Amino acid sequence: MSDSIAWNHVRGLTPLSLCDWPGHPCCVVFLGGCNLRCPTCHNGALAWSMETLPVVERPALRSFLARRARWLAGITVSGGEPTTVPGVGAVLHELAKSGLPVKLDTNGMLPEVVECMLAEGLVQRFAVDVKGPFAKYPALTGGAVDEVAARRNLSRIFAMAEKRPDAFFFRTTKVPLLDDADIETVRDLLPPGFALTLQDYIPPRRPHALADSEARRTPGNLVH
Ligand code: SF4
Numbered sequence: 001m002s003d004s005i006a007w008n009h010v011r012g013l014t015p016l017s018l019c020d021w022p023g024h025p026c027c028v029v030f031l032g033g034c035n036l037r038c039p040t041c042h043n044g045a046l047a048w049s050m051e052t053l054p055v056v057e058r059p060a061l062r063s064f065l066a067r068r069a070r071w072l073a074g075i076t077v078s079g080g081e082p083t084t085v086p087g088v089g090a091v092l093h094e095l096a097k098s099g100l101p102v103k104l105d106t107n108g109m110l111p112e113v114v115e116c117m118l119a120e121g122l123v124q125r126f127a128v129d130v131k132g133p134f135a136k137y138p139a140l141t142g143g144a145v146d147e148v149a150a151r152r153n154l155s156r157i158f159a160m161a162e163k164r165p166d167a168f169f170f171r172t173t174k175v176p177l178l179d180d181a182d183i184e185t186v187r188d189l190l191p192p193g194f195a196l197t198l199q200d201y202i203p204p205r206r207p208h209a210l211a212d213s214e215a216r217r218t219p220g221n222l223v224h
Contacts (some may be wrong), residue, residue, distance in 0.1 A: 002084040009033055009080075011046060011053040011063065016070065017076065021103045021125075029061070029095065031088070034081040035109055037094050037142025040175045044110035046080045058094065065098040077123075078105040083113040092122040109145060111156035118160065120165060126168050128157055131217070132178050133185040139177055154189070162191045164206060172201040194214070 012030030014020075022030050029158075034041075034049025045052050077094050082088055083106050095102055100125040106114060108128045117123040130138040137150035145153075161168035172178070172186050187196045 003087055003090040006085055006090045007058050008055060009050065009085045009088075010058075010061065010091060011050045011057045011080075012216055013056050013064065015064070016072070020076040020078070021074050021127075024101075024103070026072055026074040026076045026100075026103070027064075027068065028076045028078055028089070029056075031079045031082045031085050031091070032081060032145060033084050034107075035084045036081065036107055036144040038140060038179075039142050039174070040140075040201065040204070042202070043080065044204070045101070050080070061112050062094065062097075065095070069098040069100055072100055074101045074103055074124075076103045076105065081107055081109075083110040083117075088113075089117075089120070089122060092117065096122060105129065107131070108157045109149070109153045111153050111160070114157060115160060118164065124167065126157075128154075128161075129171050129185050130154065130171050130189065132172065132175075132182050135191075136177060136182065140175070154195075158189070158191045161194065164193075165193060169197060170193070171197040171199055173201050174202045205217060 009031045010029060014028040016025060016027055017028050023068055028044055030162055032046050032053065034047035041047055075098065077092070077095070082104055085091070092102065102122065103125040104117065104123045105127045106129065106132070108114065114126060131137060134147045134150040137145045170190055172183065174183070183196070183198065184213040190196060
């Protein structure tokens with residue numbers, strides 16, 4: 001049952017990306033649903049109304065990977081927020097059959113799920129989105145996360161990263177709510193030895209809707 005729930009969240013596939021996982025030409029599998037309400041979200045349809053996007057059926061994904069895996073160096077799982085998907089392990093197990101390593105994008109607010117994925121070897125690398133200083137989380141997440149929860153959850157992620165530095169990297173998008181001092185604050189939060197990857201913010205053309213650039217990345221079907 002949870003298998004079919006998880007597969008119902010698979011709402012997009014980009015056959016090839018050269019920028020989602022630096023050094024790894026990869027495909028990108030998009031899972032719908034998110035626990036945050038970031039006002040700057042570029043993937044609102046996927047995050048909050050995934051039913052408006054077509055499902056990528058399991059046999060189609062399996063067949064795509066069987067044909068294309070040898071041309072890829074990895075799979076990125078993105079969202080939305082993949083850790084919120086009930087039974088997401090079913091999808092990750094299917095991806096593992098390809099023999100490709102998996103990188104998963106996460107906002108880090110469900111560290112227990114990240115811990116589980118890491119322990120089970122279902123994900124080889126996590127790209128953790130640190131949205132800003134803890135104090136700014138309520139504004140950055142549309143009120144979904146307060147300062148205390150942000151600190152608690154990311155501290156747990158940082159502790160995992162200290163033990164497994166090969167399995168994590170950290171990114172911040174320079175949204176208008178952040179200034180240079182905030183970026184420095186985020187750098188100081190990271191465990192020793194980690195660099196912060198900065199991403200430019202491109203405003204969505206329509207608030208809380210799929211921006212055109214994201215729509216191209218989430219076709220919701222397979223390109224053969
Ligand atoms: S930006 Fe990411 S974490 Fe925030 S609402 Fe959108 S998908 Fe969720």
